[in-house]
Amino acid sequence: DSGVTQTPKHLITATGQRVTLRCSPRSGDLSVYWYQQSLDQGLQFLIHYYNGEERAKGNILERFSAQQFPDLHSELNLSSLELGDSALYFCASSVEASLRETQYFGPGTRLLVL
Amino acid sequence: DAKTTQPTSMDCAEGRAANLPCNHSTISGNEYVYWYRQIHSQGPQYIIHGLKNNETNEMASLIITEDRKSSTLILPHATLRDTAVYYCIVRVGRGNKLVFGAGTILRVKS
Numbered sequence: 001d002s003g004v005t006q007t008p009k010h011l012i013t014a015t016g017q018r019v020t021l022r023c024s025p026r027s028g029d030l031s032v033y034w035y036q037q038s039l040d041q042g043l044q045f046l047i048h049y050y051n052g053e054e055r056a057k058g059n060i061l062e063r064f065s066a067q068q069f070p071d072l073h074s075e076l077n078l079s080s081l082e083l084g085d086s087a088l089y090f091c092a093s094s095v096e097a098s099l100r101e102t103q104y105f106g107p108g109t110r111l112l113v114l
Numbered sequence: 115d116a117k118t119t120q121p122t123s124m125d126c127a128e129g130r131a132a133n134l135p136c137n138h139s140t141i142s143g144n145e146y147v148y149w150y151r152q153i154h155s156q157g158p159q160y161i162i163h164g165l166k167n168n169e170t171n172e173m174a175s176l177i178i179t180e181d182r183k184s185s186t187l188i189l190p191h192a193t194l195r196d197t198a199v200y201y202c203i204v205r206v207g208r209g210n211k212l213v214f215g216a217g218t219i220l221r222v223k224s
Binding site: 002004031033035037042043044045048055056058088090092094097098100101102103104105106107108110 | 146148150152155156157158159160163201210211212213214215216
Protein backbone atom coordinates (compact mmCIF):
# COMPACT_ATOMS: atom_id res chain seq x y z
CA ASP A 1 0.00 0.00 0.00
CA SER A 2 1.61 3.24 -1.19
CA GLY A 3 -0.55 5.51 0.95
CA VAL A 4 -2.04 7.20 -2.11
CA THR A 5 -5.78 6.70 -2.47
CA GLN A 6 -7.93 7.09 -5.54
CA THR A 7 -11.68 7.01 -5.96
CA PRO A 8 -13.62 5.56 -7.57
CA LYS A 9 -11.88 2.31 -8.48
CA HIS A 10 -14.09 1.74 -11.47
CA LEU A 11 -16.22 4.10 -13.52
CA ILE A 12 -18.49 3.28 -16.42
CA THR A 13 -20.07 6.12 -18.34
CA ALA A 14 -21.31 7.12 -21.77
CA THR A 15 -19.78 9.24 -24.49
CA GLY A 16 -20.32 12.94 -24.03
CA GLN A 17 -20.50 12.71 -20.26
CA ARG A 18 -18.29 14.29 -17.63
CA VAL A 19 -16.58 12.53 -14.73
CA THR A 20 -14.37 13.51 -11.81
CA LEU A 21 -11.57 11.35 -10.50
CA ARG A 22 -10.24 11.99 -7.02
CA CYS A 23 -6.79 11.48 -5.56
CA SER A 24 -5.58 11.84 -1.98
CA PRO A 25 -1.79 12.00 -1.72
CA ARG A 26 0.30 10.42 0.99
CA SER A 27 0.30 12.34 4.23
CA GLY A 28 2.78 15.19 3.98
CA ASP A 29 3.19 15.04 0.19
CA LEU A 30 2.77 18.36 -1.59
CA SER A 31 3.06 17.17 -5.19
CA VAL A 32 0.41 15.30 -7.13
CA TYR A 33 0.86 13.89 -10.62
CA TRP A 34 -1.71 12.41 -12.97
CA TYR A 35 -0.95 9.70 -15.53
CA GLN A 36 -3.07 7.94 -18.12
CA GLN A 37 -2.50 4.36 -19.19
CA SER A 38 -4.27 3.18 -22.31
CA LEU A 39 -3.65 0.00 -24.27
CA ASP A 40 -2.13 1.76 -27.26
CA GLN A 41 -0.27 4.63 -25.55
CA GLY A 42 1.16 3.09 -22.42
CA LEU A 43 1.68 5.19 -19.30
CA GLN A 44 1.66 8.90 -20.11
CA PHE A 45 2.13 11.92 -17.89
CA LEU A 46 -0.79 14.32 -17.88
CA ILE A 47 -0.20 17.06 -15.31
CA HIS A 48 1.66 17.96 -12.12
CA TYR A 49 0.48 20.10 -9.22
CA TYR A 50 2.59 21.29 -6.35
CA ASN A 51 0.99 22.79 -3.26
CA GLY A 52 -2.05 23.91 -5.19
CA GLU A 53 -0.28 25.30 -8.23
CA GLU A 54 0.06 23.77 -11.64
CA ARG A 55 3.71 22.99 -12.34
CA ALA A 56 3.75 21.15 -15.66
CA LYS A 57 1.49 19.80 -18.33
CA GLY A 58 2.04 16.77 -20.47
CA ASN A 59 -0.19 15.29 -23.13
CA ILE A 60 -3.38 16.43 -21.47
CA LEU A 61 -6.36 17.12 -23.69
CA GLU A 62 -8.19 20.44 -23.47
CA ARG A 63 -11.29 18.49 -22.43
CA PHE A 64 -9.40 17.43 -19.32
CA SER A 65 -8.63 19.64 -16.37
CA ALA A 66 -7.27 19.20 -12.90
CA GLN A 67 -6.88 21.06 -9.67
CA GLN A 68 -5.32 20.60 -6.28
CA PHE A 69 -7.21 21.81 -3.26
CA PRO A 70 -5.93 23.43 -0.04
CA ASP A 71 -6.08 20.06 1.73
CA LEU A 72 -3.81 18.81 -1.09
CA HIS A 73 -6.19 16.31 -2.59
CA SER A 74 -6.55 16.57 -6.34
CA GLU A 75 -9.29 16.03 -8.85
CA LEU A 76 -9.04 15.23 -12.54
CA ASN A 77 -12.06 16.31 -14.53
CA LEU A 78 -12.74 14.64 -17.86
CA SER A 79 -15.49 16.11 -20.02
CA SER A 80 -17.12 15.40 -23.39
CA LEU A 81 -15.88 11.87 -23.00
CA GLU A 82 -15.00 9.81 -26.03
CA LEU A 83 -14.50 6.08 -26.44
CA GLY A 84 -10.77 6.65 -26.64
CA ASP A 85 -10.69 8.09 -23.14
CA SER A 86 -11.22 4.62 -21.74
CA ALA A 87 -8.09 3.95 -19.75
CA LEU A 88 -6.55 3.55 -16.35
CA TYR A 89 -5.89 6.84 -14.62
CA PHE A 90 -3.24 6.92 -11.94
CA CYS A 91 -2.21 9.62 -9.60
CA ALA A 92 1.12 9.72 -7.83
CA SER A 93 2.46 11.89 -5.06
CA SER A 94 5.80 13.01 -3.73
CA VAL A 95 6.96 15.18 -0.86
CA GLU A 96 8.41 17.96 -2.96
CA ALA A 97 8.90 18.49 -6.68
CA SER A 98 12.54 17.72 -7.29
CA LEU A 99 14.13 15.03 -9.43
CA ARG A 100 15.30 13.24 -6.30
CA GLU A 101 11.77 12.79 -5.03
CA THR A 102 10.26 9.38 -5.50
CA GLN A 103 6.74 9.32 -6.85
CA TYR A 104 4.37 6.85 -5.19
CA PHE A 105 1.40 5.69 -7.21
CA GLY A 106 -2.16 5.04 -6.22
CA PRO A 107 -4.16 1.99 -7.30
CA GLY A 108 -5.79 3.83 -10.18
CA THR A 109 -9.27 4.45 -11.53
CA ARG A 110 -10.41 2.31 -14.42
CA LEU A 111 -12.61 4.37 -16.73
CA LEU A 112 -14.77 2.73 -19.35
CA VAL A 113 -16.59 4.95 -21.82
CA LEU A 114 -19.37 3.21 -23.71
CA ASP B 115 13.82 13.35 -22.88
CA ALA B 116 16.52 10.80 -22.19
CA LYS B 117 15.40 7.49 -23.64
CA THR B 118 15.86 4.01 -22.27
CA THR B 119 16.08 0.69 -24.06
CA GLN B 120 14.98 -2.52 -22.39
CA PRO B 121 14.42 -6.07 -23.64
CA THR B 122 10.79 -6.79 -24.38
CA SER B 123 10.60 -9.82 -22.14
CA MET B 124 12.65 -12.13 -19.95
CA ASP B 125 12.11 -15.39 -18.12
CA CYS B 126 13.58 -16.32 -14.77
CA ALA B 127 13.39 -19.46 -12.67
CA GLU B 128 11.86 -19.10 -9.24
CA GLY B 129 14.51 -18.67 -6.57
CA ARG B 130 17.14 -17.50 -9.01
CA ALA B 131 18.39 -13.96 -9.45
CA ALA B 132 16.65 -11.90 -12.10
CA ASN B 133 18.94 -9.44 -13.90
CA LEU B 134 17.10 -6.82 -15.92
CA PRO B 135 19.27 -4.64 -18.16
CA CYS B 136 18.59 -1.10 -19.31
CA ASN B 137 20.48 1.13 -21.73
CA HIS B 138 20.34 4.90 -21.28
CA SER B 139 23.23 6.15 -23.39
CA THR B 140 21.94 9.75 -23.59
CA ILE B 141 21.61 10.25 -19.86
CA SER B 142 22.83 13.56 -18.51
CA GLY B 143 25.04 14.02 -15.49
CA ASN B 144 22.29 15.05 -13.09
CA GLU B 145 19.60 12.62 -14.22
CA TYR B 146 18.58 9.76 -11.97
CA VAL B 147 17.77 6.23 -13.04
CA TYR B 148 14.53 4.96 -11.52
CA TRP B 149 13.00 1.51 -11.62
CA TYR B 150 9.31 0.80 -11.18
CA ARG B 151 7.25 -2.29 -11.76
CA GLN B 152 3.61 -2.84 -12.55
CA ILE B 153 1.82 -6.03 -11.65
CA HIS B 154 -1.21 -6.61 -13.85
CA SER B 155 -3.05 -3.26 -13.93
CA GLN B 156 -2.07 -2.14 -10.45
CA GLY B 157 -0.40 1.19 -9.85
CA PRO B 158 3.32 1.27 -10.67
CA GLN B 159 5.38 0.30 -7.65
CA TYR B 160 8.64 2.06 -6.88
CA ILE B 161 11.62 -0.29 -6.60
CA ILE B 162 14.86 1.66 -6.45
CA HIS B 163 16.74 4.60 -7.92
CA GLY B 164 20.32 5.79 -8.28
CA LEU B 165 22.52 8.51 -9.71
CA LYS B 166 26.08 7.19 -9.93
CA ASN B 167 26.69 4.64 -7.23
CA ASN B 168 25.27 1.17 -6.92
CA GLU B 169 22.26 0.99 -4.64
CA THR B 170 20.59 -1.74 -2.63
CA ASN B 171 17.37 -1.88 -0.69
CA GLU B 172 15.08 -4.57 0.65
CA MET B 173 13.62 -5.22 -2.78
CA ALA B 174 16.52 -5.09 -5.22
CA SER B 175 19.97 -3.91 -6.18
CA LEU B 176 20.81 -1.39 -8.87
CA ILE B 177 24.12 -1.57 -10.66
CA ILE B 178 25.03 1.51 -12.74
CA THR B 179 28.03 1.37 -15.06
CA GLU B 180 30.80 3.87 -14.53
CA ASP B 181 29.93 5.79 -17.71
CA ARG B 182 26.26 5.73 -16.58
CA LYS B 183 25.11 4.61 -20.00
CA SER B 184 23.51 1.44 -18.73
CA SER B 185 22.25 -0.17 -15.57
CA THR B 186 21.01 -3.51 -14.28
CA LEU B 187 18.25 -4.17 -11.80
CA ILE B 188 18.84 -7.32 -9.77
CA LEU B 189 16.11 -9.16 -7.92
CA PRO B 190 18.23 -11.54 -5.83
CA HIS B 191 15.72 -14.36 -5.31
CA ALA B 192 12.84 -14.03 -7.73
CA THR B 193 9.43 -15.36 -6.71
CA LEU B 194 6.27 -15.88 -8.72
CA ARG B 195 4.95 -12.63 -7.27
CA ASP B 196 7.76 -10.77 -9.03
CA THR B 197 6.15 -11.46 -12.39
CA ALA B 198 5.44 -7.97 -13.70
CA VAL B 199 6.39 -5.30 -16.21
CA TYR B 200 9.58 -3.57 -15.11
CA TYR B 201 10.21 0.00 -16.21
CA CYS B 202 13.59 1.68 -16.32
CA ILE B 203 13.13 5.45 -16.29
CA VAL B 204 15.52 8.35 -16.56
CA ARG B 205 14.10 11.33 -14.72
CA VAL B 206 13.82 14.42 -16.84
CA GLY B 207 14.11 17.93 -15.58
CA ARG B 208 11.10 19.90 -16.73
CA GLY B 209 7.92 19.05 -14.90
CA ASN B 210 9.53 16.29 -12.88
CA LYS B 211 7.52 13.79 -14.90
CA LEU B 212 8.24 10.11 -15.27
CA VAL B 213 8.55 9.04 -18.90
CA PHE B 214 7.59 5.38 -19.17
CA GLY B 215 8.70 3.22 -22.05
CA ALA B 216 7.35 -0.21 -22.89
CA GLY B 217 9.32 -1.89 -20.11
CA THR B 218 10.40 -5.51 -19.74
CA ILE B 219 7.89 -8.23 -19.04
CA LEU B 220 9.52 -10.49 -16.48
CA ARG B 221 8.01 -13.94 -16.13
CA VAL B 222 9.12 -15.91 -13.11
CA LYS B 223 8.49 -19.60 -13.60
CA SER B 224 8.40 -22.45 -11.10
